[in-house]
Amino acid sequence: MSADDTHLGESWALSPDSRRPLPELIEQKLREQIIGGTLNAGDRLPTEPELARKLDVARSSLRTALQRLQLQGIVEVRRGLGWFVRRTDLAAVEEHLEGRLAARQFSQSDLLEVRIALETTATSLAAVRAGDGELDELAKLNLRYQRAPVDDVQEVLESDEEFHSALIRASHNELLEQMYQVLVPGLQDCKRHAHPSREVHIRSANEHDQIVWFLRRHDEVGAKSAMTTHLLGLYDDVAADDTTPRATLGTYVGVSDNPIWGKSR
Incomplete structure (x- = not known):
């Protein structure tokens, strides 16, 4: 029926x-x-x-x-x-x-740590699998995000999520995409509660550009590390009051010094 x-x-x-x-x-x-x-x-x-x-x-x-x-x-x-x-x-x-996630039975730190693990893996896969059309689309989606008025919370959230969802799809891993989608509503709640300033919004858009820059060069390590650096910004804000030892860049990419991908290109 x-x-x-x-x-x-x-x-x-x-x-x-x-x-x-x-x-x-x-x-x-x-x-x-x-x-x-x-x-x-x-x-x-x-x-x-x-x-x-x-x-x-x-x-x-x-x-x-x-x-x-x-x-x-x-x-x-x-x-x-x-x-x-x-x-x-x-x-x-x-x-x-799904129900436990919807009922917020996991901490925001737990949610973001899983998000970083999934999305950085997807970014590495996208570096070797994404086509030129997908990369062009990511650049366009980031332009939409960049142009979103900071005081329009819904547009900021939606344009940001469109960018990240498109990147997940570019990994061409259907299971990874479905796992990520399970997290999306909880992730949006995290972002809504950590609404960025204009400076953070601009920095985030620049980091999106940097991720696409590495993807276009099929640099899996650079792309993964740039994405990790990008996601750690929100994670550090959310986990600020968490007494559990926090994850760092080295947790996900195995480096401890200031990485070259964190510097201006």
């Missing part, structure tokens, strides 16, 4: 709570439709363009909400087919890793 054909008359109006980020409001509405019984396990959701039209939202915000539900194990994406309801039993959801 397809939700496209069966539930066209349902109300898709979002909550008017302007204090909450738009993806959270979309997530709430989709959860109401799914867990309230309007949609059942195995049902296919409307396509992303149709859902965006129903909810009157941008597809980027919709995709973030769907990823949050994917994190909780409520929906799943099937390549080439679309989004499907995975389960509606919240008790069962909370037993899974």
Whole structure:
């Protein structure tokens, strides 16, 4: 049974709570439709363009909400087919890793350490696998991020995530990409709580450029190290009050001195 054909008359109006980020409001509405019984396990959701039209939202915000539900194990994406309801039993959801992540049962430091491990590996793979078109797209996405007004939190978050997601895809490792997507909603929460200053925003965009620079030269070590340096900035902010010994550049790339890739090119 397809939700496209069966539930066209349902109300898709979002909550008017302007204090909450738009993806959270979309997530709430989709959860109401799914867990309230309007949609059942195995049902296919409307396509992303149709859902965006129903909810009157941008597809980027919709995709973030769907990823949050994917994190909780409520929906799943099937390549080439679309989004499907995975389960509606919240008790069962909370037993899974996705549910624990959604319930924030892991520290932000834990989350970011796993993110660094996954994304730096993806960056190394992208250095040997990414095509010219993918690299051009990364440069364009970083330009969008660079131009995002610092006071527009949603645009800063979305443009940054588009860049990092595109880099993950450029690794051409489907399992790694799926593992990363499980972390995305939690990562966005970390970023939202550590909203950057204008100086940090500019530095971050410059670091994106540096990563692409190494990728274009197929330099796996330089690209991985540049990405590690980039991600450690957020990690150091988040882990500042954590009593657990912090990870360093050497934890991930095996160096202890100031690396050449951290210097101006």
